[in-house]
Amino acid sequence: MTQQKQAQSYLVPFIIMVVLMSLVGLITNLNGQFQAPMKAAFLLMAGAQTNTLTTLLTFAFFFGYLAMGVPSAKYIERNGYKKTLIFGLFGLIAAFGLYELSAYIFETVDLATFEPAIDAARAAGEGYKYEGAVVIPIAYYIFLVAAFVAGSALTFLQAVLNPYIVACSVKGTTGVTRQSIAGTGNSSMATIAPLLVAHVIFAGKTGLDIQISSLYIPFLVLIVLVGGLIVALTQINLPTIASAEKKEGEVLEKSVWSFSHLALGVVAIFMYVGVEVCVGNNINLYAENKGLSDPALLATLYWGLMLVGRLCGSFLSSISASKQLAFTSAIAGILVIVAMVLDNPYFLIGAGLFHSIMWGAIFALAIDKLGKYTAAGSGALMMGIVGGAILPLLQGFLADTFHGWQWTWGIVAIGEAYLLYYALAGHKVRQLP
Numbered sequence: 142m143t144q145q146k147q148a149q150s151y152l153v154p155f156i157i158m159v160v161l162m163s164l165v166g167l168i169t170n171l172n173g174q175f176q177a178p179m180k181a182a183f184l185l186m187a188g189a190q191t192n193t194l195t196t197l198l199t200f201a202f203f204f205g206y207l208a209m210g211v212p213s214a215k216y217i218e219r220n221g222y223k224k225t226l227i228f229g230l231f232g233l234i235a236a237f238g239l240y241e242l243s244a245y246i247f248e249t250v251d252l253a254t255f256e257p258a259i260d261a262a263r264a265a266g267e268g269y270k271y272e273g274a275v276v277i278p279i280a281y282y283i284f285l286v287a288a289f290v291a292g293s294a295l296t297f298l299q300a301v302l303n304p305y306i307v308a309c310s311v312k313g314t315t316g317v318t319r320q321s322i323a324g325t326g327n328s329s330m331a332t333i334a335p336l337l338v339a340h341v342i343f344a345g346k347t348g349l350d351i352q353i354s355s356l357y358i359p360f361l362v363l364i365v366l367v368g369g370l371i372v373a374l375t376q377i378n379l380p381t382i383a384s385a386e387k388k389e390g391e392v393l394e395k396s397v398w399s400f401s402h403l404a405l406g407v408v409a410i411f412m413y414v415g416v417e418v419c420v421g422n423n424i425n426l427y428a429e430n431k432g433l434s435d436p437a438l439l440a441t442l443y444w445g446l447m448l449v450g451r452l453c454g455s456f457l458s459s460i461s462a463s464k465q466l467a468f469t470s471a472i473a474g475i476l477v478i479v480a481m482v483l484d485n486p487y488f489l490i491g492a493g494l495f496h497s498i499m500w501g502a503i504f505a506l507a508i509d510k511l512g513k514y515t516a517a518g519s520g521a522l523m524m525g526i527v528g529g530a531i532l533p534l535l536q537g538f539l540a541d542t543f544h545g546w547q548w549t550w551g552i553v554a555i556g557e558a559y560l561l562y563y564a565l566a567g568h569k570v571r572q573l574p
Contacts, residue, residue, distance in 0.1 A: 151309040153377060155309035157373060158302060161226075161298060161302055162306070165295055165298060165299060165302070166327035167334055169331060170335065170421070171334050172288050174339070176196065181347065181351050183278050185259065186258050186273065190275075192537040193540075193541050194281075196422075197285060197534060197537070198284065198288050199534065200531070201285045202288040204527065205289045205291070205295070207530070209293040210523055213296050225297055227375070228297055229295070229301075230298070230367050230371050231294075232293060232297060233294045234364055237287075237367070238360075239284075241356060241357055241361070243281075243283040243287060244280070244356040246279050247278055248354060250279055251278035259349060263349055301382075305379065306319050308379075308381075308382050310380070325452065328444070332448050335425065335438075336438075400511060400570070400571070401567075401571040402507060403507050406508075407524055407525045409507065410504075410528065411528035412532075413528070414528040414529040415552075416557060417529070418528075419532050419556075420492055421443055421444060423546070424439050425439060426546065427486045431486065439486055442493070446491065446493035447494070447497045450495065450497025454498040454501070462505040463568055465498055465502045466503060466563065466564035470495070470564060471561055473495040477489065478554050480550060489550070502564075504519075506563070506564075507522055510570050536553075
């Protein structure tokens, strides 16, 4: 009976953790889907580097993961998991406030500079091309800072959420079941984020019709929601999580980088996160460039197939990780190449189904047979997340260079090819001298 009560006692904390995991998925994709409206609002006078500056938003967000990876681990060591969780939530509130400040600064400081160009663009119609001096609004830089702070805050949150989800025992569930539930919430919110941005926050408006003041109410709602979660967390008991540090007296004689399959696995994570974000965040820019009517729908379908793939992934446990990765990377690569050659963004949507199970497969292959080096290896793999910052930015730069997005998908094709190599050969366990 005591064990039953213990299992039931963490139901409320578990629900909060699921809400937080869902929030992580929402904020990650909200930031990425802001690229198109922020391009329209802030970068009308950005000149030839418009796409590069647009994708800098994604770079700023994911750079927060790289910058705060080590500090978040040290913060956990000093202050524990619960304080880290609350600290991350306060960081999110700060990010939301900065997003709102960006909108306010644009309306009160920058708009006067932009009004002549906006009027000229409206008069000229779709064929308008700004040819004056490059002007970047102050609000744009504040928005970048907000994205960085949001990414940094999520780094702290994600460092503790998965351990808490496993530790929050609930009657009738296992740790794997609870992770699956939380992961479904995360993917579900990531899926609807593009539609929320396009059709709720900006009410279906695009281009010059976008009102930056539309950001005020949604972010105020998020501030209130996160504030409520902070209050709730201070009032409930959370399970104690054992330290993940190496055992006392245990010595790691070699560098974790001496394992070639781990080192190549870090590159695989870099490529995986990079190609996932390139498609998920830049497909709407590609569709917009081609004049498609609802670019946000393509992003929603892509993330929706990611959700479907993750739900189906649990039935693939009998198939080895290397075979899963080889098959999915090969098919995704073919879809990307077809989309590029035919200049048709709809083929990119299908890649979402195959990207969905790559993370788990890469992770399993990269930490295989690491033994006491597993914890250090897992930390090293997290460095690869910076691929989500670098590859989309590089793609934006190439879009400016090529004056279009069609051939920029070659970056994604290269990433898929590397993942295929890792599945076939790179994952084989080898320790360098």
